[in-house]
Structure formats: C-alpha cells, structure tokens
Amino acid sequence: MTEGALLAPLGSGWIAARDPRLRILAATLFALITIGLDHLPVALLAFALALSLALTAGIRPGFLLRRLAALEGFMAILLLSLPFTVPGHAIAEIGPLAASREGLHLAGLILLKANTVVLTLTALIGTLEPVVFGHALARLGVPEKLVHLLLMTIRQIHLLHQEYLRLRQAMRARAFVPRSDRHTWNSYGWLMGMLLVRSLDRAQRVMAAMRCRGFRGRLYLLDQPRWRIADSGSAAGFMILCMGLPILDRIM
Amino acid sequence: MAHIPDGVLSAPVLVGGGLMSAALLGIALKRLDYDRLPQAAVLSAAFFVSSLISVPLGPSSVHLLLNGLMGLLLGWTALPALFVALLLQAVFFGFGGLVALGVNTMNMALPALICALTLAPWMRRVAPGRRFWVGAAAGGLGVMATAALVAIDLGLSGEAFLPAAQILVLTYIPLAVVEALITGTVVAFLQRVAPEIIIHDEAGHA
DSSP: OOSSTTOOOOOOSTTTTSOHHHHHHHHHHHHHHHHTOOOHHHHHHHHHHHHHHHHHTTOOHHHHHHHHHTTHHHHHHHHHHHHHHSOSOEEEEETTEEEEHHHHHHHHHHHHHHHHHHHHIIIIITTSOHHHHHHHHHHTTOOHHHHHHHHHHHHHHHHHHHHHHHHHHHHHHTTOOOOSSHHHHHHHHHHHHHHHHHHHHHHHHHHHHHHHTTOOSOOOOOOOOOOOHHHHHHHHHHHHHHHHHHHHHHHO | OOOOOTTSSOHHHHHHHHHHHHHHHHHHHHHOOGGGHHHHHHHHHHHHHHHHSEEEETTEEEEOOOHHHHHHHHGGGHHHHHHHHHHHIIIIIOOSOSTTHHHHHHHHHHHHHHIIIIIHHHHHHSOGGGHHHHHHHHHHHHHHHHHHHHHHHHHHHOGGGHHHHHHHHHHHHHHHHHHHHHHHHHHHHHHHHOHHHHOOOTTTOO
8 A cells, every 4th residue: 555655547448538627426325325325235236336347446355355354353353252242142152242134234224335335436436637636526515625635735745655665665774674573663763754854845835836926825726627428427327326226215 | 443434423512512613613724824725735635645544453453533632733723634544534435424424523623632732842842752642642632532422422412322332442542552552653753754744833834
C-alpha cells in the first residue's frame, strides 16, 4: 500500500465513460440502499450487483480481493463475537458459549453490506482520477474551500510520498531495518518530523508561487463537466435497479 | 482499525455523526482562510503519508492514527484535514464506509479538537525540554479517545456489539503506547529543528 500512495486502477469501458457526478451519486445511493437491507438473500443480490459493477468497470479480481481484505481486523472482531452475543435460537455450542442463529444472520448481513459498499465505491468512484473526483464533488455542491483543500492535498500527497520514499531510501542505505523496538519508533518519529519540516518549506514555496500568479484570496475550478444522453439513460437504469432491492427486501 | 465499515452502525448513530461532523466542518472551514489553505493541505498530506507507514509492533504491525498530533499542530484545521484523509481512504483504499464517513470523522476529529484546545495551550507554557511529554500525551489521548468513541458508536448501535466494543478498546492500548512514544519523539524533534511549527501564536492557530 505504501507504493504509489493514491494510484487508483483506472477503469475502462462503459462505467469509465459515465459522468463523474453520476458515478458519485449512484455509489452514494447504492450504499444507502444497501445498508438499509434486512434479508440475507437480498443483501447477497446487492453484493452480486456490486461485484458485477466492479468487474464491468475493468478492475482486476486480484486487486478487488486485496481491497476487500482491507476490512480485516475490525470485521474479524465483530464477526467472531456477534454469533455469541445476539440472543436467540442456539445452533452450536462451544463450551459455555452458544452461537445463535440470529447472531450468525446479523454477522452475515454486516459482512455482505460492508463488502458491497467497498466494491461499489471501488467500481464507481475509485476508478476516477482523484482530481476529477474533487471537481465532481464541487459540482455536486460540496463547499469550494473544502474541495480546494482536497485537490491540493491530493497533489501534495503525491509529492510528499516521493519525499517519504527518498527519506526511506536514505535510511535503508544506512542499514535501517524496522523492528519492534524503541530505536525503530524513534527513527520513525524523526522521519515523520522531517516530513513535516519539509512539508512546511513546501507550503511556503506553494504560497510564493500562488502570490507570483496574482493570488487574491480566491481559487477557481477550471473543469467543464459534460452530461451526455447515455448518462441519463444509465441513471434511469440504475435507479430502477436500486429501487428493486428495497422492494424485494420488503416482500421477503 | 479506527474506520468503521458500512452496514454496522444504526441509523440514529449515522445521522447523528453526520450532522455533528457537518456542523463542526462548517465552523472549521469558516476559520480557515484561503491564505492558509496551502499550508493546511501540505500538512494534511504529510499526515496522510505518515499514517501509511506500517510501524512494527510485537508480532504484527500498526498504522498510526496521528489525530492527536494533528490537533496539536493544526488546531481547528485538523477537522477538514482529517475529513479529507478519511474521504480519500474510503474511496481509494476501501478503508471505512461511505455512509459512516460522518461518524468516522467525528471519532478521529473530536480527540484532535480536545488535544488542540487543552494540550496545545499547555505546550506553550511548558519548558522546551519537556515538550516530549505533551506530545506523548497527545498521541496516547488521541488514540484512546478515538477507541472510546468507536466503542460508544458500537454500543449505541446495539447491545450485541458491546463485547466486540470492549475487545476493540483493548486492542487499541498497544497502539496508544506506540503512538504516544512516536508522537512525543516527533514533537521533541520539531522542538529542536523547527520550533515555530509547534509554537504558533493564537492567531496562527486557527
């Protein structure tokens, strides 16, 4: 994860051609609907939909697996404890603990929902260029100051990550091997401190460059979003798909 | 581990966290001038990159939260900086949910604000040689307050989550110790190399 700090795998095909605003709205809507589902089969359907979205977007399955593995620790604790802490019909017993059906159901539901949302985000928004993502957010009404902070941060993450790699290389050249000891933690503290010092120098240079170009307390967004007919069509289709899920969930 | 995925929390917790972070973000953005935007962006990028470093701890490794240090150095600006970082992590790394973004922002930003409002003034009074301890306090406090907030969110979402919440808080303790050590080291380092970063006048601490 430390190589290429913010490199999203750029998607291809039908989803990559859609308007960024549509993709953000669609992902948000789908996430909202998914977390409201109550039945396992419907949640499984939502997961399958998200998976097909991710595959349609042209993301490699190996990358998807690694992305889903990021849910790890937090989920493990929840999934292992829930079957034993939700009261209900016991189906298995381990010593004094009894796993309830309701608990397993809840654990399964949470696992499916969390993975569905991650897949949807990866497919629809994660394939956007970070800068395009920022612009699309501004067009959707997110405060401009926040968007400018986002855009500048994205750019600086890239630059500072290179700075970080340089510092790490210098440490490696001096035979530094990270271990679980005080020396490593001290070294990392100095490394982070050095990153902060370098970054403030950088901030002064950026500010000087902005002044140089006549900065007068306002920044502008220069993108020109274009909404196509295909976007409207996709939006309509996606809406129908999304509405189907809660209806199915209600019927069951 | 501080990122709650989607599908776990109940609706009232999600809405409450969302509204609270929107309100606090509004205040923080109002206090942030366009003039100070580059500095805020560069620092939040530095924190973002630092939190990617995997720090060996016992048999496994951890990523630092750094919210205590951010509160100490950025003040109110830590809020939008943390929000931006969490948004990028959710969208481009798959850490934490999208709907839970508001709650996750609060879990990280409230401890940062506490550090900004209590420990930053203390930092100005304390002798330069002892600022390591202020940094260590911020690091430990940031992690444990975040752990407590995550546990509270889980507890409010359903009683069945309580045991998991308790285990979660326990798993944060080693992280809090390492984060306290490293944050203290960062502060001591900055004190020697660039003291102007940790001691800024009230006006700059916006």
